[in-house]
Amino acid sequence: MAYEKRHQKLLPRRQFISRMGQHFLIAMGMILISLCVGIFGYAFFEKMSFLDALLNAAMILGGMGPITTLKTVGGKIFASLYALFSAFLFIGVAGVLLAPLVHRLLHRFHMDEEDSTPA
Numbered sequence: 001m002a003y004e005k006r007h008q009k010l011l012p013r014r015q016f017i018s019r020m021g022q023h024f025l026i027a028m029g030m031i032l033i034s035l036c037v038g039i040f041g042y043a044f045f046e047k048m049s050f051l052d053a054l055l056n057a058a059m060i061l062g063g064m065g066p067i068t069t070l071k072t073v074g075g076k077i078f079a080s081l082y083a084l085f086s087a088f089l090f091i092g093v094a095g096v097l098l099a100p101l102v103h104r105l106l107h108r109f110h111m112d113e114e115d116s117t118p119a
Helices: 013-046 050-061 073-116
Strands: none
Touching: 013 050, 013 073, 050 073
């Protein structure tokens, strides 16, 4: 996804909203893939039903912690690694969602800076 360069005009509002939508879809895709990994991990290691695995994976991704007490060593190791991964995913998703806003703010700031510079 290419952003406009410093010397280019600010992206029109409609295109900016489209860019925000694209970033939102990317972020939701990251979350969905991560949720599927969590569901698979809980189902594989702890032999949970789909619904229980979904609940536990969603709670870990949401930062709340697991619901079901884990019984296997593999399940406990998986849950530990999945929780660490989820923390990094949170940072990544926040970056994806905020990138267009921060870029637009900085782009506007540099445009104002160039306009006020004497020739």
